[in-house]
Amino acid sequence: MTDARAAVLTEYRAPFTVETFPRPEPEPGALVVDIEAATVCGSDVHVWAGDLEGRLPISLPLILGHEMAGRVTAIGAGADVDSLGNPVRIGDRVVWAHTPCGRCRQCTLDKEPTLCPQRYIGYMSDCSRPPHFTGTFAEVGYVVPGARRLVVPDGVESTWAAAGSCAVRTVVRALDVMGRIEFTDTVLVQGAGPVGLFTTALASLHGPRKLVVVGGPADRLAVAQEWGATDVVSVDEHPDPAARVELVRDLTGGGPSVGFEMAGAPGAGAEGIDMMGRNGRYVLMGTLGGPRQEVDVARIVGHGLRIRGSMSGDIGDYAVALDALDRFSDRFDWNRILGSTYGLSELDRAMDAMRAMAEIKPVLDPSRP
Known part of the structure; x- marks a missing residue:
């Protein structure tokens, strides 16, 4: 030994x-x-x-x-x-x-x-x-x-498999939790890190009407655009959360119908809820720690929002992740x-x-x- x-x-x-x-x-x-x-x-x-x-x-x-x-x-x-x-x-x-x-x-x-x-x-x-x-x-x-x-x-190269063995299978699970994305949907992805970028890529395969990525820095947003984002919102250029909310609502005609919180940044979940359109579906995955966030519960009720948490992914999600890395x-x-x-x-x-x-x-x- x-x-x-x-x-x-x-x-x-x-x-x-x-x-x-x-x-x-x-x-x-x-x-x-x-x-x-x-x-x-x-x-x-x-x-x-x-x-x-x-x-x-x-x-x-x-x-x-x-x-x-x-x-x-x-x-x-x-x-x-x-x-x-x-x-x-x-x-x-x-x-x-x-x-x-x-x-x-x-x-x-x-x-x-x-x-x-x-x-x-x-x-x-x-x-x-x-x-x-x-x-x-x-x-x-x-x-x-x-x-x-x-x-x-x-x-599948070993470096891709390594990244996919967590980030991509986590995205696969979040997409499954979200449910079907139609070509009529407008999609929000918060976060331009690995999970946000992989979400952008796999969500783009569904051909949504709009695919808006909120995050930074600029080099990551450039990857998001290469991987299917129709619009990007830089948190560096728009540091005020309220301004970002209004910009996303404008880009999506009143708020996205589908949203993914993949940022994990303080306040991202509460901000995403403020961005969502009526009858929107919102999946939170990025926030694993940090301080508590104040959420506008009346907006959830008044807009009929459907909110789910998604945690990690199982072996079936791994298999789909490896297949996606290979096929695309x-x-x-x-x-x-x-x-x-x-x-x-x-x-x-x-x-x-x-x-x-x-x-x-x-x-x-x-x-x-």
């Missing part, structure tokens, strides 16, 4: 330390993979900052990272097929999901495993105990028994959201780039120093 490296967080808001752990042996149902590419997610930043403590079960020390693609190096007994029944072989690239318990109301009756209160979320779990490699900012990843997993299609790579240049590539010892820089919005999606290559 050899050792492998990982970037470990021992204290919130502190620098990462590169540590070594024994490479695990797979138990029945498990896989061991060499991480080929990992990408930084806004959720990693939230966990690093301690924003989700008390909202989700989190236990330091942590190996962050949950957007990844890895090549299988060891297969436990019974783990030789993926969640779609495809064979899993040594050398195959895989992605995998958080692990619901399968024994609660949300898993069994509601059929909503992403809301399982006992769900195992590797990058929020204590990495000091074997098998150690709980997150994917590491040379090795451990796919626990019960974790649903998928073989990555040949046409000629239509959308997925590389447009990828930033610089960093090694494990450079993870602090990658996280800083994400927090400063200097890069849309920093990439981690654990084979680098």
Whole structure:
């Protein structure tokens, strides 16, 4: 057994330390993979900052990272097929999901495993105990028994699969929660980060009459326009929320019929509700923490708004996400959201780039120093 490296967080808001752990042996149902590419997610930043403590079960020390693609190096007994029944072989690239318990109301009756209160979320779990490699900012990843997993299609680059293993499947779930988008709809997307941009791309496939993206900075809004936005509203050029609300209402003829909150910025949810048109449908996904927001409840009632929350995505959403990345790579240049590539010892820089919005999606290559 050899050792492998990982970037470990021992204290919130502190620098990462590169540590070594024994490479695990797979138990029945498990896989061991060499991480080929990992990408930084806004959720990693939230966990690093301690924003989700008390909202989700989190236990330091942590190996962050949950957007990844890895090549299988060891297969436990019974783990030789993926969640779609495809064979899993040594050398195959895989992605995998958080692990619901399968024994609660949300898993069994509601059929909503992403809301399982006992769900195992590797990058929020204590990495000091074997098998150690709980997150994917590491040379090795451990796919626990019960974790649903998928073989990555040949046409999907590992960096795309990494980004898609969280951001795109989250968008797929939000679109499913939203319901059918018609060509007569006007669509609002709040946020021009990875989730907002992927929402823009996939929503554009439905051909809505208007597709308005609110966000920034300018380089991200340029990607939004390349990926199907008919109009963009810069939060830098229009810093006043009330002015943004009026501009979106004007662009959509009184307010959008479909809205996605994918920004996670303070006040974004309340602002989006103010933007929505009558009988509008509004899905919130971006806000996972932060302060409480004051919402105009009378507007919800008076405009007959339908509001839903959407949390993460399940393995079926992963499968659709990978299919979308594969099928529409000629239509959308997925590389447009990828930033610089960093090694494990450079993870602090990658996280800083994400927090400063200097890069849309920093990439981690654990084979680098």
